[in-house]
Amino acid sequence: MEEKIILYRSFTRFAVALGVLNGMSLKESKQAVKDAFEHHPYAEPIFDFIDIIAIEEQEDIDFLFNEVIRVCDELGPSRDYLTLQVILEAIALTVVDAKKLEENTAALEIVEQFKVAVSEINTKIPKPPLFNMLLETRSILEWTSIYALFPFIPKRIKGEGRPVLLIPPYLGDDFSTSFVRKYLDSLGFVTYKWEMGFNMVKSHYIPRLEEKLDDIYEEHKQKVSIVGWSGGGIFAKIMANRHPNQVEQILTIASPVWGVMDMKTPVYGILEFFRGSSLKERNKRFLEELEPIPDVPVTCIYTKTDGLVPWKHCMEAESYRKDIKNIEVYGSHSGLGANASVLLIVANSLSANLHGRKIEDVTTFIEKILYPFYWNRKRKAFKLKRKLEKATAS
Structure with a gap:
């Protein structure tokens, strides 16, 4: 989650702005984004990001779009961008006022631009390095x-x-x-x-x-x-x-x-x-x-x-x-x-x-030690403990 905090912060602001562009009030848009993230594994911290979005923080939609794509590009290719794409589509297709069809069309166009941009990012997965190929022995x-x-x-x-x-x-x-x-x-x-x-x-x-x-x-x-x-x-x-x-x-x-x-x-x-x-x-x-x-x-x-x-x-x-x-x-x-x-x-x-x-x-516990996720969690817990110790000492 740590490496994606910046992504979810920028994405939620972008998604809420997209909802507002599509005719929702700020409150309605924030709730729509929350509903879309309801079953997401990081729902709780994401809800915190959404809660602090205020009307004065709403910026130009193009700026927010470019910011999200920049973060995605820096993080690199990921299949999880599909989830973000689905969330944006759901928000763009929610028409709360028939008079806002023009804004709805604009929102759908932005979603299509998002799809194209993340698809381009996802083509940048490199082939396995030579070292990995040699390890196949x-x-x-x-x-x-x-x-x-x-x-x-x-x-x-x-x-x-x-x-x-x-x-x-x-x-x-x-x-x-x-x-x-x-x-x-x-x-x-x-x-x-x-x-x-x-x-x-x-x-x-x-x-x-x-x-x-x-x-x-x-x-x-x-x-x-x-x-x-x-x-x-x-x-x-x-x-x-x-x-x-x-x-x-x-x-x-x-x-x-x-x-x-x-x-x-x-x-x-x-x-x-x-x-x-x-x-x-x-x-x-x-x-x-x-x-x-x-x-x-x-x-x-x-x-x-x-x-x-x-x-x-x-x-x-x-x-x-x-x-x-x-x-x-x-x-x-x-x-x-x-x-x-x-x-x-x-x-x-x-x-x-x-x-x-x-x-x-x-x-079982014995089986878990065979997998990288077990040791990754142990390392994260150790790093957190060291941070807490340093904070206490200071």
């Missing part, structure tokens, strides 16, 4: 060590016979997901293979996947959870967008779940060499279908040391809904299918979402 150790580690991975979660479809990564087949399937099977989930050979991430797989999803749904008379690794996560998200009535939830493992049309990765060079034409040109409509967030729980597992896919593309907008979660792990992109932490997160997330719980509540 760790995957050999991850795949060989899992045979020794697997018997010791905790088996607390109860799968209760719930169906799970697993989709392999690009150039991977069902062997790629064998350890995830074996672990989920041991917990009582009923897992299903991809069964289409090597995944080349082509749109013609979709009809067969839809048929498989329908068969599993009819067999169990239950919605199906889908787990996709890397390119497999692309299909998981498209299936959830197309068939939310049959999909329980999706879990993606180092999968580019947004912005793929502009994604910079060494993998594209390989794809274009072997396939003879640009992947983006061939699969444009297919990849555009990936952009919307499905109306099912979404859990995205990613690693900041990913050497093949930029990790920011592997995170969904957590601020968009409460049932969207991004979880960081330690590991290489190619080794995540044999990563003990990933196996635990997949099982814990499946169970938590099925029972309407938070993943933190179903994760």
Whole structure:
């Protein structure tokens, strides 16, 4: 939250000004912005920002717009800008007075400008650094060590016979997901293979996947959870967008779940060499279908040391809904299918979402120390303690 305080301060002032431009009173506009942020994870401090906005602080809308874009540009690309975009659209579409239609048109134009500006910012995600690419050699150790580690991975979660479809990564087949399937099977989930050979991430797989999803749904008379690794996560998200009535939830493992049309990765060079034409040109409509967030729980597992896919593309907008979660792990992109932490997160997330719980509540203390978020919180708590000690001493 600390790094986004400036963003939310400038954005709330901009959003309130947009509401006033659209015909609302200051009070109505502030309430509309509060309502839009009601379910946001940082709602409480954001409400404080909104409360202190006074009429004399209202500045030129163009100035406020430019200030928000400047802050976004300085913070860098983020999928969470989608949430801000949705909030602005809701405010711009709220017409409180039919006589204010001209202002409404102006507000909608400003929202479109915001979309274009943040879209441009989000094209600036760099490809993985060379160091991360070299670290992909760790995957050999991850795949060989899992045979020794697997018997010791905790088996607390109860799968209760719930169906799970697993989709392999690009150039991977069902062997790629064998350890995830074996672990989920041991917990009582009923897992299903991809069964289409090597995944080349082509749109013609979709009809067969839809048929498989329908068969599993009819067999169990239950919605199906889908787990996709890397390119497999692309299909998981498209299936959830197309068939939310049959999909329980999706879990993606180092999968580019947004912005793929502009994604910079060494993998594209390989794809274009072997396939003879640009992947983006061939699969444009297919990849555009990936952009919307499905109306099912979404859990995205990613690693900041990913050497093949930029990790920011592997995170969904957590601020968009409460049932969207991004979880960081330690590991290489190619080794995540044999990563003990990933196996635990997949099982814990499946169970938590099925029972309407938070993943933190179903994760034990011992398991938490395997994840970066635990150590990040410890570091933040230590820094806060040091600040308090210094303040007390002075």
